[in-house]
Amino acid sequence: MKAYVFPGQGAQYPGMGKDLFESSSEAKALFEKANEILGFAITDIMFDGSADDLKQTKVTQPAIFLHSVLLAKTLKEFSPDMVAGHSLGEFSALVASGALTFEDGLTLVFKRALAMQKACEVEPSTMAAIVGLEDNVVEEVCSSIDEVVVAANYNCPGQLVISGSVEGVDKACQLLAEKGAKRALKLPVGGAFHSPFMEPAREELAAAIESTKFSAPVCPVYQNVTAEAVSDPEEIKQNLVAQLTAPVKWTQTVRNMIAGGATSFTEIGPGKVLQGLVKKVDRSMETSGIDRFGE
Template identity: 75%
Template sequence: MNAYVFPGQGAQFSGMGLDLYENSEIAKELFDKANDILGFEITKIMFEGTKEELTQTKVTQPAIFLHSVILSKVLGDSFKPNMVAGHSLGEFSALVANGTLTFEDALQLVSKRAIAMQKACEIEPSTMAAVLGLEDEVVEEGCKAIEGIVVAANYNCPGQLVISGEIDAINQACEWMKEKGARRALVLAVGGAFHSPLMEPAREELAAAIEATTFSSPKCPIYQNVTAKAVTDPEEIKKNLIAQLTAPVKWTQTMQNMIEDGATSFTEVGPGKVLSGLVKKVDRSMETILASI
């Protein structure tokens, strides 16, 4: 069974999507439509922009979404997932890929999500940190031991967990993790505490937009970040997508469940190859493929 996975924020690079735009009429049409929907020329920034321009929140999230979704559309008949999942932002790409959301509706939600998250980041200084080389349970214990807001945010693979919260709490947690034997506990260059209670203002804002959007019955199950389990009911998908902003990304558990449910290969659709590497950390024998035209 083919599992198709879609990357999240951090996979962007200058020149992303240009090969699709130049070689496919379908891609060109969708990129041009995206410029109209967003109200600015995101293609110019994707194809020629500097690293700084690409890391603006209003650009990064739609850019990664567009690269992933347009690539899946260009693949046409060869794009045949039996199951899908997306890491954080990638969940929106996965929901277009399995027919739950239209391209237009999903792009509008992604844009609103990016802006809402940026606003939430500005309310209170916050950050994230990667913890390497500790059991998940030890990291969770460390988060509970610290005063202030700090939570497990991204379960990326065994031995790699990202924590999220207030700056002081994150710094204290990193020291705690190192004392417990973490190979590394490194504060990340991110705009704020994604997938933590500090994203509540963004969750509320996005919830209204998601509730107002039509969700169709999917062509195949999506394994959602919040539950790590296969979901096909549109109302349940909607509820999980709303919860996603303040809940942890259970990516390790998602990959384990997909494999348990019969996945024999993982195809990464979008910029980069981070997710393929994470699959190998869960099961070295699993076949990984990078989608390309």
């Protein structure tokens, strides 16, 4: 069974999607429609902007979404048995599997990006990558700190991202280093994603998701919040709202997809991060990536 996975924020790179625009009339038309929906020429930033230009959340999230979704749309054969996306990538997975239209998916991604950006500005907060410790050790240390700091991304065994107040994350990094973490490294992000700090963004996005039509996907979507296969549109919506303040259970998602019969994983979109994470969950799993038109 073929599993397709879609990357999240951080996978962007200058020049992304340019070959798609130049090689596919379908992709070109959708890129131009995206510029209209967003109200600015995201294609100019994607194709000719710098890494710093692409780092702005309001650009990064729609750029990665566009790259992933348009690659999936221009594949000669795209018949997924199951899909999943990491954080932002869940929106790409939902469009690719037919649960959301391209237009609605892009509109929600842009609203999500703006809401997250706004939430980041309310109070300073941050994230850190913790490598080399069991999940339960990280969870225990986070819960022992008298600050908001939580597990945010369960990326693969021995690699977890924490999220919270600047002071809380600093304290956690110090304690986790003492517990033997190989690395406790703060990330260059604008705020504490997938934590209670995103509550204002969750409330804002909930209204937008509630008023958007979702359809039954062509295959099960393994969602971040539960790591389980979901096909019911109402359940998909609820999980999508909860995702902003809940952890991304990627390790559990990959394990459940394998238990559900996945024999290969194909990453669609920029970068190779998810292929690496799948291999760390199960070294024997066949992985590949589609990052450019015609691959």
